[in-house]
Amino acid sequence: MSKEQTxxxxxxxxxxxxxxxxxxxxxxxxxxxxxxxxxxxxxxxLGFAIVVFMLFGWLGQVVNESxxxxxxxxxxxxxxxxxxxxxxxxxxxxxxxxxxxLYARQLSVPWLNGEGNNIFTPDLWNAFSASxxxxxxxxxxxxxxxxxxxxxxxxPAGGIANAxxxxxxxxxxxxxxxxxxxxxxxxxxxxxxxxxxxxxxxxIIGWLLATIALGAAFLGFQVMxxxxxxxxxxxxxxxxxxxxxxxxxxxxGFHVTIGVIMLTVILYRVQKGHFSADNHFGFExxxxxxxxxxxxxxxxxxxxxxx
Amino acid sequence: xxxxxxxxxxxAILTALGFGLIGMLRGGxxxxxxxxxxxxxxxxxxVLLFAFVLLAGAMGWIKPNNxxxxxxxxxxxxxxxxx
Numbered sequence: 001m002s003k004e005q006t007x008x009x010x011x012x013x014x015x016x017x018x019x020x021x022x023x024x025x026x027x028x029x030x031x032x033x034x035x036x037x038x039x040x041x042x043x044x045x046l047g048f049a050i051v052v053f054m055l056f057g058w059l060g061q062v063v064n065e066s067x068x069x070x071x072x073x074x075x076x077x078x079x080x081x082x083x084x085x086x087x088x089x090x091x092x093x094x095x096x097x098x099x100x101x102l103y104a105r106q107l108s109v110p111w112l113n114g115e116g117n118n119i120f121t122p123d124l125w126n127a128f129s130a131s132x133x134x135x136x137x138x139x140x141x142x143x144x145x146x147x148x149x150x151x152x153x154x155x156p157a158g159g160i161a162n163a164x165x166x167x168x169x170x171x172x173x174x175x176x177x178x179x180x181x182x183x184x185x186x187x188x189x190x191x192x193x194x195x196x197x198x199x200x201x202x203x204i205i206g207w208l209l210a211t212i213a214l215g216a217a218f219l220g221f222q223v224m225x226x227x228x229x230x231x232x233x234x235x236x237x238x239x240x241x242x243x244x245x246x247x248x249x250x251x252x253g254f255h256v257t258i259g260v261i262m263l264t265v266i267l268y269r270v271q272k273g274h275f276s277a278d279n280h281f282g283f284e285x286x287x288x289x290x291x292x293x294x295x296x297x298x299x300x301x302x303x304x305x306x307x
Numbered sequence: 308x309x310x311x312x313x314x315x316x317x318x319a320i321l322t323a324l325g326f327g328l329i330g331m332l333r334g335g336x337x338x339x340x341x342x343x344x345x346x347x348x349x350x351x352x353x354v355l356l357f358a359f360v361l362l363a364g365a366m367g368w369i370k371p372n373n374x375x376x377x378x379x380x381x382x383x384x385x386x387x388x389x390x
Contacts, residue, residue, distance in 0.1 A: 020328055080332050089330060176361065183357055186350045202319060270359060284331050284342060288324075291346055298353055299317065307310055307370055 008075050010065070015058035022050030043281045051184050063282075067274055076281060083261065083285045087292065090255075094296050097248045101303065104240045157280035165192075178218050185293045189263075193287055206265045211290070215260040222253045248300060255293045262286045287307045308367040316356045323349035 026047025033040025065071060110116070192207035229245075236246045266286050269275065275283055323345045330342030363369045 080334055084328060084332050128369055170362075179357055183350075183354055186353060190347055190350050193346065197339070197343060242379065243333070278336060278339070281314060281331075281334070287346065288327060288331055288342070291324060291327065291349060295349070298320070298357065302313060302356075302360060303315065305371060306364065307313065 007189070008070060008072055011060075013061070015054055015061070019051065019054040019058070019269060021134065022047050022054055022170055026051060032230050048192060052271065063269065066282075079267075079281055079285075083288075087288065092291075092294065093251075097244070098299065098303065101244045102250060104244055109240065174221055175305055178221050178225075179297060181214050181218045181221070182294050182297050185211045185218070189287055189290055193283070196270070196280055196283055197277060202274075204270050205267065208263060208270065212260055212263050212267065215256055215263065217289075219256055219260070222249065234262075245304070248304070250298060252293065252296055255296070259286070259290050259293050263290065309363050313363075313369075315362060316352060316359070320349050320352045321350060322354065343370065 024047070025043055029045075029047050033042075033044055039240060046257050162174025188207045188210040192204050192211060195201075195203035195207060234242050234245070236242055263286060266283055325345075327342045327345035329388065330338045330340070330345055332338070333341065360369070364371060
């Protein structure tokens with residue numbers, strides 16, 4: 001038995017070179033844009049457009065091959081392994097950011113404040129304040145900002161020392177609402193999954209639409225939240241809290257965006273009748289991804305706001 | 308105690324998600340069943356955990372993250388390095 005019979009060897013394809021060209025133009029454009037070169041931004045946009053074109057073309061080809069029954073069991077297994085390694089890298093990615101959050105909050109900021117060692121940083125720099133919510137390194141003489149943000153820790157009028165928990169965090173506001181939205185999207189996706197396994201196509205479409213709508217609503221509220229935080233002076237540069245906050249929630253929001261796009265593609269494929277009750281790996285991969293993104297948010301909600 | 312319970316449930320959720328991944332990796336009808344059941348478990352646990360966290364917050368069993376570490380006090384700021 002020859003190898004070709006057990007493993008599908010695809011035809012030659014031009015998509016990788018198109019992808020390479022697109023990515024190269026994108027990054028050369030980006031570098032030049034950073035240097036203020038006039039053609040930087042147009043080149044970036046062109047590169048991005050080529051990458052999007054490549055993704056549609058390449059993934060569309062894979063979908064066509066799959067629908068035409070070219071793939072065998074071994075290709076199916078390699079797709080499953082590929083998705084699993086991707087997921088592993090995603091888990092490590094978010095583990096690193098959660099690790100950074102816990103390390104900074106539980107260890108390094110207390111150390112800077114003199115805990116467990118012999119140096120008290122305000123002695124070295126008298127504007128230092130060991131606050132977690134907005135640990136800006138204010139220039140000496142700068143007044144601390146006052147005001148309140150819906151869900152963000154804000155520094156009250158009397159300064160950090162007078163802050164009470166109520167001034168700091170409102171976990172009952174948007175964060176709780178967003179958690180509810182994402183959890184509901186997990187529930188609706190599970191109903192869609194069930195409908196797919198039972199071959200009820202209209203139900204799958206309805207539940208998928210609900211999942212996409214909930215994901216989009218989540219993103220809308222995140223944008224509102226960022227607008228608020230930013231206008232109150234919480235930025236990436238606002239010390240370690242601002243950095244870790246935007247890093248975690250920003251990358252999470254990016255993943256939700258990707259998830260919404262992937263769910264939309266799956267919705268399109270369901271409408272086209274690409275999946276059967278027994279054969280729907282595309283759906284399974286995206287569903288797992290969405291559940292993962294959902295769990296990351298739940299972890300964020302609990303660790304950032306409660307524990 | 309409440310915090311420990313919350314962390315145990317989070318670990319259970321991650322475990323369910325992990326079993327879902329194993330099911331997806333295995334494929335076929337059996338793998339698909341395993342994946343679906345695991346994901347149902349993870350959704351149910353997540354909803355319960357969210358409700359429990361809100362209840363615990365409302366009852367005062369856990370407090371929202373204070374987020375404020377010990378702010379420097381004026382007398383501390385004047386002191387030299389501790390020996």
